[in-house]
Amino acid sequence: MTTPKNPSVDIQAVDGEPWVHLPNGSELRDWDRDSEIAYNQANRQTEKYRFYTRTFDFLTDNRVHGDYLEFGCHRARTFRMALTEARRHNLNEMKFFAFDSFEGLPDATSDPSVEIWKRGALATSEDEFLKMINEQGHFVDHVETIKGFYADSLTPALSQRFAEEQRKVSLACIDCDLYESAVPVFDFIEPLLQEGSVLYIDDLFAGYKGSPVKGVSRAFIEFRKRSRLRFVRHLDIGWWGRSYIAYEDPENLEVDLA
């Protein structure tokens, strides 16, 4: 049997121990770093796309109307998933905002454990990003890029513009790795959230050895304390992320569905 190309969807049950197919020594003889990267990416992007298919179904079924905002766009993998699922659900009014430096990460000040998270890592230019969006071919003229490091780009003037246009978040993807990147993102989206807005927080367990008191987890915990809304845990995305649904709690019930 050959090694499945897409392991997360192709795990195969077999008759007898160990009850699933596990590639043996000869099947993995030529396994190298590139194989590992491809394997991880196939697993990860499969989980992410499953999340997008479920969440766009959730949003349309519940009549949550609004826009898609992505903070951390890089290779447009998740952005293309959003465009594709929006197309499948005929969300013709949706706008898609891509917030990124388009120069990669800023200098990290919060001591992540991933040594490659240095200034300029994970860079995709705006032109490259838009080329991938154009090739995908869905809602191309509904896409707007907002270029810059969040500390500079998420200005009061931009908040005011979004307020004047009465923009609301349908789905926000927060995929910017660092604590210091996520803090201004949460503040920017707060006034745009409505009941039913979904937050996909990609790096809840990434980059800081899974510690909930560091990184994007910490930024989210701090944000929850100052938000006017509450957030119920919804879907898990792989080992790294989770989504939450915003809701109002005027009776202060503080339910815990966990």
Ligand SMILES: C[S@@+](CC[C@H](N)C(=O)[O-])C[C@H]1O[C@@H](n2cnc3c(N)ncnc32)[C@H](O)[C@@H]1O
């Ligand atoms: C992990 S990548 C995003 C992957 C992307 N969602 C995809 O599916 O291809 C992280 C991105 O966050 C951006 N980023 C991180 N911190 C930022 C900041 N403070 N300001 C602007 N962009 C930032 C980087 O430029 C990079 O494109």
